[in-house]
Amino acid sequence: MSDEEELTYKERRSAVNKTYRTKILNSEKAEEFKKKNIEDCRKWREQNKERVEAYREKNREKVLAYNKEKVPCVCGAQVSRGCMSRHRESNKHRLYLLSESRKAEKEKNNN
Numbered sequence: 001m002s003d004e005e006e007l008t009y010k011e012r013r014s015a016v017n018k019t020y021r022t023k024i025l026n027s028e029k030a031e032e033f034k035k036k037n038i039e040d041c042r043k044w045r046e047q048n049k050e051r052v053e054a055y056r057e058k059n060r061e062k063v064l065a066y067n068k069e070k071v072p073c074v075c076g077a078q079v080s081r082g083c084m085s086r087h088r089e090s091n092k093h094r095l096y097l098l099s100e101s102r103k104a105e106k107e108k109n110n111n
Contacts, residue, residue, distance in 0.1 A: 045052060056063065067082030075096035079087045087093055 067080060069081050070078045071081055071084070073079050073084070073087060073093065075093045077087065077092065
């Protein structure tokens with residue numbers, strides 16, 4: 001495939017995926033889809049339990065180093081990758097998002 005064909009293929013796939021996600025997320029079946037997806041993931045993990053454990057044992061140091069790596073959050077805090085989801089639920093992060101949305105709202109009203 002040439003670069004042009006590859007780009008058009010990527011663009012087509014992107015459009016298809018976007019359409020699919022939009023249909024799924026905006027439909028009444030979104031909750032059903034989410035539950036089924038969670039169930040399928042659990043089944044896969046159960047079926048591949050040995051593989052997952054072997055990977056974790058083999059790459060333990062790499063996984064720990066990755067999770068300990070500090071990354072900047074949009075709110076300005078330095079958070080380790082392993083704690084990012086917990087940080088996003090923190091008051092500090094939520095207050096920042098709230099203040100940003102209020103700033104944007106004020107700017108929108110002023111224009």
